[in-house]
Amino acid sequence: MAKKVFEKGKMVPVPSHSIIPERDLYKSPILECSHLGIDFGGLAAVKDFNITVGRTEIAGLIGPNGAGKTTVFNLLTKVYHPTRGTILVDGMDTAGKTPAQVNRMGIARTFQNIRLFNNLSVEDNVKIGLHNQTRYNALSGILRLPNYWKQEKMAHESAMELLSIFDMQDLAGHKAGSLPYGAQRRLEIVRALATNPSLLLLDEPAAGMNPSETVELMENIVKIRDTFHIAIMLIEHDMNLVMGICEGICVLNFGQIIAKGTAEEIQNNPVVIEAYLGKQKEG
Amino acid sequence: MKNYFKNMKTITKVDYATYLGVIAAFVIVTLLQSAGMLTRSMTGMLVPICCYICMAVSLNLTVGILGELSLGHAGFMSVGAFSGVIVSMSLQSSVPNELVRLVLALVMGAILAAVVGFVVGIPVLRLRGDYLAIVTLAFGEIIKGIINCLLVGWDENGLHIALNIDGTKTMDSLHLGENSIQIIKGAQGAAGNHRIATFTAGFVLVMITLIIVLNLVRSRTGRAVMAIRDNRIAAESVGINVTKYKLIAFVTSAALAGASGALFGLNYSSVSADQFDFNTSILVLVYVVLGGLGNIWGSIIATVVLYVLPEALREFSDYRMLAYAVVLILVMLATNNECFKAALSRVIPKRRKGAAANG
Ligand SMILES: Nc1ncnc2c1ncn2[C@@H]1O[C@H](COP(=O)(O)OP(=O)(O)O)[C@@H](O)[C@H]1O
Ligand SMILES: [Mg+2]
Numbered sequence: 130m131a132k133k134v135f136e137k138g139k140m141v142p143v144p145s146h147s148i149i150p151e152r153d154l155y156k157s158p159i160l161e162c163s164h165l166g167i168d169f170g171g172l173a174a175v176k177d178f179n180i181t182v183g184r185t186e187i188a189g190l191i192g193p194n195g196a197g198k199t200t201v202f203n204l205l206t207k208v209y210h211p212t213r214g215t216i217l218v219d220g221m222d223t224a225g226k227t228p229a230q231v232n233r234m235g236i237a238r239t240f241q242n243i244r245l246f247n248n249l250s251v252e253d254n255v256k257i258g259l260h261n262q263t264r265y266n267a268l269s270g271i272l273r274l275p276n277y278w279k280q281e282k283m284a285h286e287s288a289m290e291l292l293s294i295f296d297m298q299d300l301a302g303h304k305a306g307s308l309p310y311g312a313q314r315r316l317e318i319v320r321a322l323a324t325n326p327s328l329l330l331l332d333e334p335a336a337g338m339n340p341s342e343t344v345e346l347m348e349n350i351v352k353i354r355d356t357f358h359i360a361i362m363l364i365e366h367d368m369n370l371v372m373g374i375c376e377g378i379c380v381l382n383f384g385q386i387i388a389k390g391t392a393e394e395i396q397n398n399p400v401v402i403e404a405y406l407g408k409q410k411e412g
Numbered sequence: 413m414k415n416y417f418k419n420m421k422t423i424t425k426v427d428y429a430t431y432l433g434v435i436a437a438f439v440i441v442t443l444l445q446s447a448g449m450l451t452r453s454m455t456g457m458l459v460p461i462c463c464y465i466c467m468a469v470s471l472n473l474t475v476g477i478l479g480e481l482s483l484g485h486a487g488f489m490s491v492g493a494f495s496g497v498i499v500s501m502s503l504q505s506s507v508p509n510e511l512v513r514l515v516l517a518l519v520m521g522a523i524l525a526a527v528v529g530f531v532v533g534i535p536v537l538r539l540r541g542d543y544l545a546i547v548t549l550a551f552g553e554i555i556k557g558i559i560n561c562l563l564v565g566w567d568e569n570g571l572h573i574a575l576n577i578d579g580t581k582t583m584d585s586l587h588l589g590e591n592s593i594q595i596i597k598g599a600q601g602a603a604g605n606h607r608i609a610t611f612t613a614g615f616v617l618v619m620i621t622l623i624i625v626l627n628l629v630r631s632r633t634g635r636a637v638m639a640i641r642d643n644r645i646a647a648e649s650v651g652i653n654v655t656k657y658k659l660i661a662f663v664t665s666a667a668l669a670g671a672s673g674a675l676f677g678l679n680y681s682s683v684s685a686d687q688f689d690f691n692t693s694i695l696v697l698v699y700v701v702l703g704g705l706g707n708i709w710g711s712i713i714a715t716v717v718l719y720v721l722p723e724a725l726r727e728f729s730d731y732r733m734l735a736y737a738v739v740l741i742l743v744m745l746a747t748n749n750e751c752f753k754a755a756l757s758r759v760i761p762k763r764r765k766g767a768a769a770n771g
Contacts, residue, residue: 206649232651244649246642248706249635256632257639261651263632267660270631271624277631284632324650 153183157220159235159328159360160205165214166384167204174200175384178214182328182377187354188362189375191395193404197384198364199241202330206238207231219327233261237326239317241333241364247306251297251316254305255288258323262287291319295349310337315346322353329353331363335370343367347374372396380404427626430709434622438615445611453723461719462614463489463676466621468699468711470668473625475697476706477634478661479641480537481545484552485696488666489673490688491528492521494559496674497602497683501595502566510608517608518617518674525670528555529663537658540644544662552693559685560599567592601684602677609679617675618712621668626708628664637661638706702740 158181165178175197182188190198203209205216207228216223218234226234237258246254256263263284265276292298295315300308305316314334321329334350335343347370354361365371371378372392380388380395382404388395395401441458444450467489474482496517507513536547561576565586572586576598583594596602628634636657639647648654677683699718703710717739725735 208645208648228645228648229651229653232649238649240646240649244643244646246639246646248642249638253635253638257635257647257652258650260632260636260639265632267628267631267633267664270633271627273627280632320646320650 153186156184158182159184159219160362161217161220162205163215165201165204165211165216167200167209167212173384175204175381176213178204178381178384178386180379180386180389182360182362184327184360185354185358186360186376187350187374188360189371189378190362190364190381191366191368191371191378192381192387196381198381199332200384201381202238202332202364205231205330206236232324232326235327236330237321237324237328238330239314239321239332239334241336243310243313243317245305245313245316245320247304249305250301251292251303251305251308252285252288252301254316254320255291255323256284258291258320259284259287260324262323262325288323291323294322294353295319311339311342314338315349318353322357326359328360328362331361331365333364333366335365335367343370346370350374423630426709427630430622430626430712431619433709434615434618434712438611442611457720457723458611459609459614459679460676461716462611462618463672463679464696464699464719465618465712465715466672466675467669467696468703468715469618469621469625469708470665470672471696472700472703472706472708472711473628473661473668474665475700476704477625477629477641478637478658478665480658480662481542482548482662482665483545483690483693483697484532484548484550484555485665485669486688486690486692487548487552487555488525488529488669489676489692490555490559490685491525492518492670492673493677493683493688494562494596494602494673494685495524495670496521497605497677498564498566498571498595499674500608500678501593501602501605502571504593504606510606511613514608514610514613514675514678517678518613518671521674521677522667522671525673526663526667528670529666530659533659533662533666537662538655548693549690552688552690556685556689559596559601562596563598564596565592565594599684601682601686603682605678605681605683607679607681609675614675617671621672622708624664624668628661629708633657633660698740 160180160182162178162180166176167174178201180188190201192198200209204211207223207226207230218231218236221234223231223234246257249257263280265274265280269277289298289301292301295318297312297315297319300312305313308316314337318329318331318334331350335346338346350361350363351374353359363371363375372395375392378390378392378395379386380398380401387404388398388401390398441450445455445458467485471482471485474480474485499517499520500513503513503516507516532547532551533544536543558575561579563572563574563576563581563583563586565572565583565588567589568591569589572588574581574585576582576585583597588594594604629638636647636652637660639650639652640654640657644654673688699715700711702718703712703714721736721739
């Protein structure tokens with residue numbers, strides 16, 4: 130089962146970009162989860178979660194509210210420690226690692242409920258993402274040694290370049306907390322990218338965005354994958370976005386994977402349709 | 413040059429304005445002093461004001477920049493004061509130069525306070541939640557208790573230290589030899605110090621404190637610290653080692669409090685541990701809160717105004733506390749008020765943009 134999504138890449142119709150789907154098959158996967166699970170007070174929020182994500186794949190994680198999607202991200206980034214199962218990032222086990230260490234291993238993320246450094250400027254938010262790319266210690270900072278100026282200049286340039294992905298250079302001096310909702314979501318992506326990840330996790334990146342913003346975001350997600358050559362895994366309720374750019378999709382319901390496959394397969398899967406319609410009946 | 417100033421970030425401008433303000437204040441006060449225009453009581457306040465400015469600025473690093481409540485800042489001041497006095501008195505004969513002795517005392521005060529800060533901080537700052545307030549509150553009381561039963565003397569063989577925990581020991585238990593100096597006498601504290609602290613030294617300490625704190629805040633380290641304050645989970649998610657940066661901020665803050673404590677201790681012929689109690693910690697916290705959390709120049713202004721005010725209001729004895737309360741409110745409005753900041757933004761162009769990074 131774990132291999133399935135991975136091999137499905139072959140069958141995916143080539144998306145709007147030029148990279149061939151087989152591309153990832155000959156490289157080791159960036160993420161491998163096996164039998165991942167967590168209990169909250171005896172209740173299993175996620176059970177037997179298995180997934181493999183290719184080096185430059187865009188993967189989707191969908192499911193009704195409360196299915197456990199965000200919990201999966203929290204497990205991958207060690208905000209929660211799994212009760213069961215293993216997570217391999219680039220072949221290395223993340224057992225016992227802290228969220229900061231997992232980030233340094235190559236996983237960066239955004240949050241469903243935006244978590245920016247609200248009192249700091251947009252530029253500083255990105256520079257904080259560049260924290261581990263900027264190399265000088267507290268003393269060089271206090272004494273403003275030559276290394277400080279060199280590294281700060283580099284950080285400034287990198288920050289501006291990263292902000293330019295979303296055309297946000299002009300907002301650099303603004304307080305992050307004062308940005309409109311959509312811009313805050315984009316800034317979170319930029320900050321995550323600044324940590325130089327090999328796997329980017331996006332938790333509902335299009336939430337609160339209008340349709341034209343969403344289309345733009347879709348293009349940018351693909352652009353990010355193509356320029357940085359990284360894998361992206363996203364949680365999203367906007368089906369146009371998910372079906373439009375995700376090569377492999379994984380459907381979660383009540384903490385369990387109920388289907389995996391390409392957009393077409395997922396759309397026609399009766400189990401998935403039932404899960405969503407059942408949800409509608411309740412709500 | 414003009415262009416350079418124009419392109420400079422607003423935060424940088426605010427920092428330079430802070431330095432310039434302190435330098436200008438120092439020059440003016442020195443001129444007034446040499447012209448004999450300062451009363452004795454005013455002159456006597458100069459060094460303590462410098463000490464309290466350093467206390468407030470360093471506490472702002474913990475409370476405003478790191479966002480952790482500390483209720484025992486005076487404890488670090490105490491550690492610095494007594495280690496400074498010990499250094500100064502025991503080196504009296506071997507280092508006759510007062511300036512060198514003062515510098516050594518300040519450095520020692522800073523180092524010891526940093527070590528104590530590390531020991532206090534390391535178990536607490538690893539936890540999530542507001543445990544620091546409780547632990548620092550206890551720390552302030554414990555350090556007072558320890559120093560109150562500390563006996564320290566010096567003779568040719570070096571330092572003699574004893575802890576008078578059961579109340580049976582006296583200075584005699586130290587068995588000091590010839591030419592001895594009794595430095596700390598338990599609850600009586602230290603007496604007979606040479607008053608080697610000067611206003612110039614105070615000014616230099618304020619400048620060093622400002623440079624350390626402001627440069628730290630504007631560096632990668634300071635950004636990491638503010639990131640933890642704004643959102644710990646997000647800070648972790650971008651690879652920041654939360655415990656490490658909390659400790660860096662807290663220990664730096666403690667070290668600066670230690671240095672100002674040493675200067676404070678060496679400004680009086682006697683000091684006792686009771687001078688650095690909970691009330692002192694709260695007093696400094698009031699300066700910081702009224703000056704604005706994370707606002708360094710605000711801390712300076714609030715300290716000066718609130719330190720000088722009770723003295724200046726002595727002649728209006730009946731209305732003194734009333735006026736003090738009014739000024740407290742005014743200072744709070746002036747430093748934390750959005751309207752005031754907006755008014756300021758019209759005077760200093762583009763302040764609004766720069767205010768983002770926490771003046
Ligand atoms: N820290 C927690 N403690 C207890 N229950 C939790 C916790 N985090 C998530 N849950 C539960 O796990 C389930 C999945 O939540 P979540 O992952 O946020 O769903 P979604 O798929 O909408 O992102 C929910 O029932 C939620 O109440
Ligand atoms: Mg969610």
